[in-house]
Amino acid sequence: MTPKTGRYSRYIRPIQTFADLLIINLLILVCMRPAMSNFGYHTIISGFWLVISYYSGFYEVYRFTKAISILGKLIKQFLFISLVTFAYVGYKYKYVTPYEVQIYIFSCFCAVAFVKFSIFYLLKKYRVFYGGNLRKVVIIGKGKNVNELVDFFQKNPDYGYSLIRTFDLKLEKRAQLEEVFSFVKSNQIDEIYGALNNLSNSDVEEIINFADNNLKTIKLLPDNKNVLMRNLTVEYYGYIPIISLRKIPLEKEINKRLKRGFDILFSILVVVGILSWLTPIIALLIKLESKGPVFFKQKRNGLNYEEFYCYKFRSMRLNPIADLEQVQKNDPRITRIGKFIRKTSIDELPQFFNVLLGDMSVVGPRPHMVSHTEMYAKSVDKFMVRHFIKPGITGLAQTNGYRGEVENNKDIINRVKYDIFYLENWSILLDVKIVFMTIVNAIKGEEKAY
Known part of the structure; x- marks a missing residue:
């Protein structure tokens, strides 16, 4: 049994969090009056930043996340931070003008956005030019949705998915699935994508059991978003819906x-x-x-x-x-x-x-x-x-x-x-x-x- 490849970098998010906290605290010295730079306010703004980012999913940015979604996260994060800042300044420092607060919020937004988008696009370039941070995948099945996913993986190397092989199930599915399982184990595949229109319930169950027992990630391609009547996670690779069967909170x-x-x-x-x-x-x-x-x-x-x-x-x-x-x-x-x-x-x-x-x-x-x-x-x-x-x-x-x-x-x-x-x-x-x-x-x- 071989260890499962880690899904996330263990360093990128902590570094980004530290950089963001550094930005919002240092800009207090630049944009606000000296009286604002005190232990109490630095503690409050840092604490609220971490709490808000936790509940807003601010740092939940994945390889398939769209740039517009990142911008939405930034706007949501700074709306709450603006409310906290204006409330604290209005209560504690009535002589600080709204203009100064606005300059501070805008400066923080621009600096944090620059860091966030820089990391996001640098990772994409890293995957394309150096082949790093890749996840090896196979696809089981055929059809329009499979062809679209194959095309997506081939045209979007910046997402970091390396399509190793596509299995077209025809006759004798059980023997073919055994071939798939053997291939996945011998080639250390990270993720298995299965087309539901080519798989019976027993096939899906067999693939799920294999993935669970061998620490592989299994995702399914539905005919439409509502094909499964369960509370599953639906992610989008471009406009292609992908279902994740198990949501593990500790993956965040x-x-x-x-x-x-x-x-x-x-x-x-x-x-x-x-x-x-x-x-x-x-x-x-x-x-x-x-x-x-x-x-x-x-x-x-x-x-x-x-x-x-x-x-x-x-x-x-x-x-x-x-x-x-x-x-x-x-x-x-x-x-x-x-x-x-x-x-x-x-x-x-x-x-x-x-x-x-x-x-x-x-x-x-x-x-x-x-x-x-x-x-x-x-x-x-x-x-x-x-x-x-x-x-x-x-x-x-x-x-x-x-x-x-x-x-x-x-x-x-x-x-x-x-x-x-x-x-x-x-x-x-x-x-x-x-x-x-x-x-x-x-x-x-x-x-x-x-």
Whole structure:
């Protein structure tokens, strides 16, 4: 299994956000009176800028976004910023004239627009001349909509889509779909486009299952926008409607940053407030009872199926099957102190270092050991979908009774269902709720905490 190519640059949006904040703050010094340049106003304008941009989707600019849409985002953003600025100036600095405020807003608009459009068009030129930031795609099916999409990809290299192959399904669709799936895996294709007029419901279901289980993006070409009676996302490549089947909130850069900020803040509180004094005590107790290291590290699969070392306090005696067999009830490998720290979930606390390192999140699908991940990927439908986001120390499945040992197929199937629900319905409030439920469950004690 190969890691999935990242959809977004991890640097462009943070840099653009920083540049915008720098512009709106520096121009206060240039366009406004010196009294306006104070900590209070800089904090307010920066805070409102971030909040407004989050709700307006100001930084949600993709390779298929039109220039007119970017202009609309700019106008919407600065309408709200204008209201905030005029309200604050009118309340706090009555001697500042409306003309000065207007000059400030106009200057900010022009500077931010210049930066935003420069990045947008430079990325287009980068894709055309250097072949960078490309996504490899295949198309399944034939017909007018397929021909239009092929023509679109060929005539618009600045969008960054590299059409590798088109599959014309005729007879024996099942065998042909197997050929498509093999081609997609061997050529590391990023996105699959399917024409609905050439695919039956079972064909679509098979393609969706393949995409989900192999971390590929699947998009469908409808005959018309209303062909599917579901609440799906419709994007336009030029004038061609494209349906996205799964909308993942954490694909938005602002949501990633918000979640990462929560992870870092919460982890620092745990590391400084708890681990700083608890670690020496637990280390001493572990060492007194059995030989071996204080910390246990094990390879797990995380975001995009990449492997990382997951850290825990060692709760078992050293044994050769620690990376192969999951802990069971009354497992003889568990030490006395191990039983206590597992029951109270103290053994999981070192994973907050994993969070700080960026391998994990505080909340997310629980990562499995590599051998189990490979097994479940083959036997459990949609298991691989969990790897579209970072794994977590705790998760929605764990707070609903599906933690610890997987005793039967029902356990892992329901765990995957909860993980996919979390992935598709993430919010920072849901993270807070799961953390609170985890703490409550740890205090109450859980049946499968062994």
